[in-house]
Amino acid sequence: HWVMDGQTWKSLANAYRKRIITLRKANPRIKNRPRPGDVVRIPNTKIPAAVRVANCGYPGVTFVRGEKRRTIRLLNCKGRVTTRGQRQLSAMAAEKGHPVTKLIHKRLVERLQIVADEFPGRPLRIVSGYRAPRGEKAGSRHNYGRALDFAVEGISNKRLYNFCLGLPTTGCGFYPNSTFVHLDYREKSAHWIDYSGPGERSDYAPRKVVQKAVHDAKTSTSTD
DSSP, X not given: OBOOTTOOXXXXXXXXXXXXXXXXXXXXXXXXXXXXXXBOOOTTOOSOOOOOBTTBSOOOEEEEETTXXXXXXXXXXXXXXXXXXXXXXXXXXXXXXXXXXXXXXXXXXHHHHHHHHHSTTOOEEEEEOOOOOOGGGTTOGGGGTOEEEEEETTSOHHHHHHHHTTSTTEEEEEOTTSSOEEEEEOSSOEEEEBOOOTTXXXXXXXXXXXXXXXXXXXXXXXXX
8 A cells, every 4th residue: 555645554454454563563664653665564465545634535646757757645534636736646646847837727626536436546647748839739738738658557548548438528539659648627427449559650449339338337337
């Protein structure tokens, strides 16, 4: 379990239905209380649990980009996007070598929290966030901080895509031959499957294939 800000031995024990002493014996390297970013071994457990934090239902979310790993609290206890969290995420998701001119949109931040809640304890690995406008691709939602290409550690991109299909006013793109799922905020939902690989021209699946994927996602459980 990746420890989030505000999680304690007690909250971990409650969530996983273990005794505190059991967890501490399984993690002798953590001498005192667990800190954000620590990895806690949960004996005889394969599925991560949602662990509450003190006096708040919104724990931090761990993001990874390259070798950088950071736990960011996106929402306050009232469910509103925090300015600090929005800025921290925007800095981490920005294109290398370009200053952040557009923060990650608050509605996109909210959707990322929903994804994190669906896959508790799983870090979100950022592939691409804000991009500086250039050439024929200028006008992309990436240019306005409204899009993120990412994956969830330990979760297949197909499963992540199936979950994203159920989010309202959201764009979801599945790339079977790449390493990420595209998620963006928009006024009207859109879904697509692109079979192209890195550096290749787009190769979109027929509309009926996407419609079937949307239908299957809405009528089945989120399993691989």
